[in-house]
Amino acid sequence: MNGAIEIQQLYYRAGKTFEIKNLDLHVARGSIYGFLGPNGSGKTTTIRLVLGLLRPLAGRVTVLGRDILREAPRVLEHVGYVPEQPHLDPTLTVRETLRFQAAFYTTWDWPCAEQLIRQFELDERGTFGHLSKGQKGKVMTLLALAQRPELLVLDEPTDGLDPVVRRQMLSALLDYVSQRQATVFISSHLVHELERICDWIGVMDRGRLVIELPMERFKNGIKRLRVAGAPPSIASPPFALLAREHQNGALETWIVREWEPEMAEYFETIGASLHDVIDLDLEEGFVELLRTFRRPRS
Amino acid sequence: MATVSPPRLDTATRLYQCIITLIHSATVFDQLDPRSPTPLYAQIANRLRVAIAAGELQPTAALPSVRQLATKLRVNPATVVQAYRDLEAEGFVEMRQGAGTFVREVPPQTRARERASQAAALVRKLLAEAGRLGVSLQELQAAIAEEIGVGTS
Numbered sequence: 001m002n003g004a005i006e007i008q009q010l011y012y013r014a015g016k017t018f019e020i021k022n023l024d025l026h027v028a029r030g031s032i033y034g035f036l037g038p039n040g041s042g043k044t045t046t047i048r049l050v051l052g053l054l055r056p057l058a059g060r061v062t063v064l065g066r067d068i069l070r071e072a073p074r075v076l077e078h079v080g081y082v083p084e085q086p087h088l089d090p091t092l093t094v095r096e097t098l099r100f101q102a103a104f105y106t107t108w109d110w111p112c113a114e115q116l117i118r119q120f121e122l123d124e125r126g127t128f129g130h131l132s133k134g135q136k137g138k139v140m141t142l143l144a145l146a147q148r149p150e151l152l153v154l155d156e157p158t159d160g161l162d163p164v165v166r167r168q169m170l171s172a173l174l175d176y177v178s179q180r181q182a183t184v185f186i187s188s189h190l191v192h193e194l195e196r197i198c199d200w201i202g203v204m205d206r207g208r209l210v211i212e213l214p215m216e217r218f219k220n221g222i223k224r225l226r227v228a229g230a231p232p233s234i235a236s237p238p239f240a241l242l243a244r245e246h247q248n249g250a251l252e253t254w255i256v257r258e259w260e261p262e263m264a265e266y267f268e269t270i271g272a273s274l275h276d277v278i279d280l281d282l283e284e285g286f287v288e289l290l291r292t293f294r295r296p297r298s
Numbered sequence: 299m300a301t302v303s304p305p306r307l308d309t310a311t312r313l314y315q316c317i318i319t320l321i322h323s324a325t326v327f328d329q330l331d332p333r334s335p336t337p338l339y340a341q342i343a344n345r346l347r348v349a350i351a352a353g354e355l356q357p358t359a360a361l362p363s364v365r366q367l368a369t370k371l372r373v374n375p376a377t378v379v380q381a382y383r384d385l386e387a388e389g390f391v392e393m394r395q396g397a398g399t400f401v402r403e404v405p406p407q408t409r410a411r412e413r414a415s416q417a418a419a420l421v422r423k424l425l426a427e428a429g430r431l432g433v434s435l436q437e438l439q440a441a442i443a444e445e446i447g448v449g450t451s
Contacts, residue, residue: 030376032374032376167372170372171369171372174368174369174372174373174374175368175369177368177374177375178364178365178368178369178375192332192333195332196332196338196371196372196373196374197372197373197374199374199376199377216337219335220335276430279334279335282333283333
């Protein structure tokens with residue numbers, strides 16, 4: 001129970017079709033947790049539940065060791081949040097926005113804010129509504145970092161931004177994390193970016209958490225195998241078989257999870273031969289996982 | 299194994315050394331591949347090990363701080379820490395609380411062993427790739443002889 005975010009048996013429902021069911025999620029302190037999932041899978045809703053902006057119908061959400069619903073103000077003082085859509089007053093200048101935000105946080109760090117204004121090359125006299133998308137993203141990141149949070153919750157902070165801005169934002173984020181050992185909970189569709197920085201991965205689909213694993217275990221566990229001569233039905237393999245596909249040739253393609261190199265021996269015991277073990281990167285692993293998760297089990 | 303303590307340096311010299319190491323690391327870390335199944339910490343440690351074994355990084359040289367390297371490579375600071383810890387456990391570097399991480403004096407035989415293990419890894423990669431492409435051993439040997447022959451004649 002010592003995680004930065006702990007979600008237990010959460011249930012939430014919005015409208016008739018969308019619900020989040022039996023959600024358990026654990027974000028260890030000091031980790032950088034990548035939260036993946038297709039559009040509409042419930043990532044943003046989960047983030048809003050974590051921040052106490054939505055009320056679950058059942059279950060419990062603990063953030064930085066406190067119940068979010070009962071102690072939201074005290075918790076949120078230590079949480080930096082970058083939402084998907086900017087929610088700031090478009091008529092204020094950057095400087096005014098900073099002053100407004102600073103008033104809410106006892107931990108606000110002006111030298112850090114000033115330094116980020118220079119680093120991000122922001123014009124502090126520009127009104128927020130007239131800033132470019134990239135500049136808005138930088139202001140949001142600056143606001144979240146200058147309050148010196150213990151936990152950063154970032155909802156697709158860099159999606160749709162150009163690579164130069166993305167790099168600047170990520171560097172500032174990582175610089176902050178190296179200094180403060182803060183926890184980061186980040187959702188994004190830019191899987192390759194998450195692959196660089198995350199040590200934990202959680203995948204959502206259709207309101208459920210499909211998987212939650214350390215990055216290395218996720219990546220090293222999912223493989224594409226090329227197999228020949230396997231019988232049509234096989235009993236209890238040592239790995240989790242996600243999919244089995246016949247192609248034109250003699251070789252079949254198997255997608256497996258929880259793979260270990262020693263498991264190659266298994267194929268002899270079923271009279272088959274293993275021709276190749278192909279590594280998948282995070283994106284391919286993610287796509288394969290969802291593809292097989294969605295297929296009805298026979 | 300003899301440990302060389304980093305010499306006492308004034309701030310300017312240390313800064314200069316850091317800049318040199320950073321410029322250096324720009325090339326040392328050129329080929330990091332986050333999509334590879336080899337974890338990033340192992341890739342970073344490996345690049346540094348190679349640079350030390352090749353003598354590109356000299357004893358007492360300061361490695362970039364965890365913060366500098368994490369920001370520069372855009373990786374998790376924990377990844378850099380893990381790489382430095384592994385190198386320390388192998389005797390390649392020394393982490394000094396509050397001062398930084400420094401390259402240690404590595405005996406020539408250790409450096410030679412490291413180069414040999416890098417060579418073996420290269421050959422394994424070559425063999426695996428050749429197998430995938432259906433290149434036979436004879437063809438491979440012929441190609442190697444040809445390349446080396448051309449290079450040394």
